[in-house]
Amino acid sequence: MSTTITETAPSAGTYQLQLRTIDGNIVRTVSKEEPRLATAEEIPVIDISGLYGDLEARKQLATKVKTAVETYGFFYIKNHGISEEVIENASRQAKIFFRQSRDKKEPASTTHSKFFNGWFDIHSRRTSPSEKADNKEAFFYRYQPENDPETKDLSAIPEGVKPYIRGEEYIWDATSHLPNFKHDIITYWQHCLQLGRRLIRIFSLVLDLPEDYFDTVTTYPGADAVLNFYPGQPLSKKKEDAEIGIGSHTDLQCFTLLWQDMIGGLQVLDVNGRWIKAAPIPGTIVVNTADFLTRLSNGKFKSTVHRVFNQSEHDRISMPFFFGFNPNETLSVVPTCIDEDHPAKYEPISCGQYMMRRFAASRPDN
Secondary structure, three states: OOOOEOOOOOOOOEEEEEEEEOOEEEEEEEEOOOOEEOOOOOOOEEEOHHHHOOHHHHHHHHHHHHHHHHHOOEEEEEOOOOOHHHHHHHHHHHHHHHOOOHHHHHHHEHHHOOOOOEEEOOOOOOOOOOOOOOOOEEEEEOOOHHHOOOOOOHHHOOOOOHHHOOOOOHHHHOOOOOOOHHHHHHHHHHHHHHHHHHHHHHHHHHOOOOOOOOHHHOOOOOEEEEEEEEOOOOOOOOHHHOOOOEEEEOOOOOEEEEEEOOOOOEEEEOOOOOEEEOOOOOOOEEEEEOHHHHHHOOOOOOOOOEEEOOOOOOOEEEEEEEEOOOOOOEEOOOHHHOEOOEOOOOOOEEHHHHHHHHHHHOOOOO
8 A cells, every 4th residue: 555644634724636647646735825926936937948048058058947946847948949840749739639539549559559659539548546547638749769869770779778668650550641740749849858968968057067968868768758638618617626637746747848839727736735827838847856856856946746737628729848866876865965954865876767667656556
């Protein structure tokens, strides 16, 4: 059985929210107040054009990122280098896929997958144990070295990496009737992966490490992605009856790149246990740090609880990309985050092992 950690009993204006972690479920006390818009200080917009400049420009960018990841763990990025055409092509394909009849989507179902690739239907997943089943459809796809923009010799994949290569071609075969679907989705994924490899160098600088510190563990990275579809809800539905799009959670790997359309729905739990809205901003991508980078930073980087509530009558599309390290590489808290007063809080573990333990702790029988 999993361990449950309980906080102080909630007051009349709060409720208890269960969250899944590597050690089982924990409970957070959360305000019942209506979610408000986040301020620019809470979720800042950071111009990352310096990412493509010289070392000094990257160091200046790291200073801005440091503030964001050590406070709320969420920020928007602009001038990120992914063209609007690439994003528009992928989001259009997502809409085309989800608008199909169920029988057209079923061949790509996760029920045919060994590794949770493919499509799953509305209400088939429950992210938070204390919230309703997720009111979303999704199409999930994993890293495949043959699609890596850094060309790979497929005959030379390290033996330790091979068990973690879990992309599956059947999902693309099952969508081959959709013109350019695979091409447009993979192109978007490739741009996200290139951006992720650049951004992890900024995180290295934030940690006072050489910017190439993580280069050797991002050669076959955890680079999973999802197309999400959140159906609109009738405006006549009472707020208390509105269905949650995806339940409250933290992300597992290093960081997430999230493109969201202009419908809105992303909410972040602030330091006082109140929900704040990360409203869409044109031309930006939302970045949030995730659990594994929190571990490596000895807790300095925040992996913040978030959820999606599409309370609009319009359907919502989002396209998150999850960046992690090579899943076979065991990593420890980095040396710059440890001293006599701050010993390592976390044991060495690989990204792959961490994710497997988190999934195991999340099983319904735990």
